[in-house]
Amino acid sequence: xxxxxxxxxxxxxxxxxxxxxxxxxxxxxxxxxxxxxxxxxxxxxxxxxxxxxxxxxxxxxxxxxxxxxxxxxxxxxxxxxxxxxxxxxxxxxxxxxxxxxxxxxxxxxxxxx
Amino acid sequence: xxxxxxxxxxxxxxxxxxxxxxxxxxxxxxxxxxxxxxxxxxxxxxxxxxxxxxxxxxxxxxxxxxxxxxxxxxxxxxxxxxxxxxxxxxxxxxxxxxxxxxxxxxxxxxxxxxxx
Numbered sequence: 032x033x034x035x036x037x038x039x040x041x042x043x044x045x046x047x048x049x050x051x052x053x054x055x056x057x058x059x060x061x062x063x064x065x066x067x068x069x070x071x072x073x074x075x076x077x078x079x080x081x082x083x084x085x086x087x088x089x090x091x092x093x094x095x096x097x098x099x100x101x102x103x104x105x106x107x108x109x110x111x112x113x114x115x116x117x118x119x120x121x122x123x124x125x126x127x128x129x130x131x132x133x134x135x136x137x138x139x140x141x142x143x144x
Numbered sequence: 145x146x147x148x149x150x151x152x153x154x155x156x157x158x159x160x161x162x163x164x165x166x167x168x169x170x171x172x173x174x175x176x177x178x179x180x181x182x183x184x185x186x187x188x189x190x191x192x193x194x195x196x197x198x199x200x201x202x203x204x205x206x207x208x209x210x211x212x213x214x215x216x217x218x219x220x221x222x223x224x225x226x227x228x229x230x231x232x233x234x235x236x237x238x239x240x241x242x243x244x245x246x247x248x249x250x251x252x253x254x255x256x257x258x259x260x
Contacts, residue, residue, distance in 0.1 A: 035186075067251075074148070074235055074251040075187075120186060129200045130239065130247055131177060134186040 033058045037121050037135035044111055044142050052106040052138050054095075054121035062125040064088075064097055064104040065132070069118045078106075078119070111142045146171065148238050148252035156258045163223040163230070165255045169238030176219045177249060178211060181233040193219060226259045233257075 038053040056062065063082045067075040079088030084099035093108045104121060121135040149168040157163050169176050174195050179187040189203040193213035204211070208226075213219040223230055233256045237249035 065248075072253075074150075074253040075237075076251070077248055080248065124247075129192050130175075130249075131189040131192055131200060131203075132179070132187070132237075132249060133189070134179075136186040 033062070033123060033125050033133040035121050035123055035133055035135035037119075037138050040137070041139035041141060044140070046113055046142055046144050047110045048142075050106070050108040050111045050115075050140070052119055052121075052140070054104045054106065054135060056102050056104065056121075056123050058102075058123055058125045058133075060125050061099075062123040064095070065122045065124070066093070066095055066104070066106050067120045067122060067134075069120065069137070071117075075120065111140075113142050113144055116140055116142045148173075148236060148250050150234075150236050150252035150255050152255060153253060154256050154258070156260060157226045158260055159227055160225050163226050163257055163259075165221040165223075165234050165236075165257070167219040167221070167236030167238075167252060169219070169236075170240075170250055173238035173240050173250070175239040175241065176213050177237045177239070178219075178221050179235045179237065181235060181254070183232070187235060190221075223257075226257075228259050231257055231259045 034057045065080045066078040068078045079090045081088040081097035087096045095106045118137045120137045122132045176193045178190040181187045191211045192200040208224045210222045233254045235254045236252045239247045239249045
């Protein structure tokens with residue numbers, strides 16, 4: 032079945048540091064890939080997505096590229112801010128699943144001033 | 145343009161009681177998904193509904209859990225005879241279209257259920 036594996040957290044960085052959160056997946060067919068962010072006490076917000084191989088999703092300085100050959104969708108940001116502190120979830124939706132999302136376990140990011 | 149609304153935000157039930165969680169999708173959305181987030185875990189799919197139809201309930205526990213999305217009104221996730229293991233955050237998401245992997249889902253703030 033479908034699965035998503037994220038790097039273990041928590042991740043602690045200083046402001047303006049470079050961020051990478053690894054995400055790999057297993058899926059049937061050609062899934063769409065997503066990164067969601069969850070701020071404390073809130074629901075999930077879509078951060079970016081990619082629907083086919085080699086697509087790059089980007090938003091608010093975050094980027095992720097859909098790598099079919101390595102089944103990966105790593106999240107990157109060149110310079111993090113304190114306001115980026117949150118939980119980040121990688122997710123996929125495969126064509127055989129009626130659009131339901133399969134999530135990774137989440138990575139807690141804390142950015143210090 | 146109101147987002148996905150869920151209520152209550154926090155719900156406390158004693159073991160054996162019923163919990164009823166409500167979700168109003170975004171305006172114009174007719175597809176609703178429910179997910180459960182257990183402590184220290186990611187979100188797990190429970191059920192996918194369209195108006196008056198359950199499309200995929202492969203993630204629903206076999207007993208005590210049910211969901212509906214009537215023609216009028218919010219989607220309801222019902223948990224009968226709650227047990228401590230049901231304590232979790234329950235998230236609803238809506239989508240303008242469904243059944244395809246590329247469509248975005250918009251999430252509500254969640255209902256945090258605590259069973260005492």
